[in-house]
Amino acid sequence: MILEILIALILTIVLGVILYGRWNYGILESMGVPVVKPSLFLGSIPDLHKKVIHEQDIEFFKKYGPIYGVYEGREPFLYICDADLVKQVQVAEFDHFRDRRRIDLGDAYFNEMMDFLEYEKWKVIRHQLMPALSPAKYKRQKQSLDECLDRFVANLSKLCGSTKRANIDLRKEAITFNVDFTAIHLYGTNVSNPEDENNFLRKGASEIMGEAEEFNFLYPLSMSFPILTKLAPSLKSDSIDKWKELITFLMTERKKSKDPPVGDFLDSLIMLLNKVDTPEFKSLKITDVTVYAQAIVIFLGGYDTFATAIVFLAYFLAKAPKIQLKLLQEVDAYFTKHETVEYETTSELPFMSACIMETLRLIPAFRISERINPDNFDDPEEFKPERFLPENMGNMKPYASAIFGNGPRNCAGQRFAVDFLKIVAARLFKDFRFEISPDTEIKFKTGRMFMVQYHPIYFDLIKRH
């Protein structure tokens, strides 16, 4: 009898679990769009751990067309690769699509990141922080940027040694440079050891991005059973407390300073923190956790995105020597007129800009699918920077490639990111060029739902002079 009760209990639990995992099945089908057939209870991609998700997106697009549905675990998602519909959703009808996906990342700080905040709260936070991210603010840091760039170039030269050539993992060097400059740019402080992989900013960002993490089966399971998220947080880091301590220390020091506020990112954080006890912030549940979360997320916003863009820009150019030569000629012409790269004159590097945009289209930091729609781009999977030249941009469909998203909730760092990439790349290609080497191999990591991630890529760095 006891055995029978036990079996009945187990069967009921199993049935309940399956029913829960399948609860939303049918929603997408009822919308009349093609749907990637879901599995018993793990959604449409039960073997997520084996899949390079941004490549899977391309396969789905080819099979199902520009609008299709996918169950990510138990959650139904519509994928839209049609430029007109993208515009309608992200811009024209924004009032109906004001929130990003609601998601429990399993951590109090990460759940408060700007990207995932509900509209009313997001609006206040974004409005307060945007001025600090405007190009006018970072122009003040020109000297620091030049110093960081000098260190970046010196490191690379050292690697090249007397042979003027080295087989390198450019990402590692790009991250050292990025941590070096971002700490100054956002927090107004110098990091003494940006090259040390145990530096807690660097280690923290790497942990949060799950760079070293092997696939955890609890992660796809938590998409069907969100209760498991606490056991397998999507984003996590043991360095958060240290990070928070640093921000607190820097804010305290800044408050002691007799200088007037400069309106940089740190000043904006102080301003936000000063308001957490106001009725407005209390009613919106904006707390000190919300403020510290932004301090971290803006740092993260540029961490992986920048490194990925620089690595793949170098990779695509190494693969296409003629295109690289054209770029080097533009860079050399620029430096006959200017000693250093100035924000005001980056428009004199249109081919560089086109190469960067094409790189970001092909290897987006985040998953975006419309970029490979042949209705939007000829030979969509080919590296063809010319399409982003000013004279050809008129032929490009607006909203064809949401590299930085569109509409009010687009990338908060877009203007900074584009200028910054141009400046860094110009300085890099002034002194170096890249070649594919026998061991150059692109291997993307599997099971990454948000960011495009890859194993170290080695190619040859050659000193030009």
Ligand code: HEM
């Ligand atoms: C190559 C560099 C970058 C790329 C490709 C990129 C791309 C994106 C994309 C696609 C989104 C999502 C937009 C949406 O949901 O529609 C986003 C959001 C965001 N990005 Fe970037 N990003 C880059 C650099 C940066 C930098 C340098 C920062 C910080 C200074 C930054 C801060 C943010 C923030 C805060 C959001 C959330 C915006 C919001 O929810 O209002 N990003 N980014």
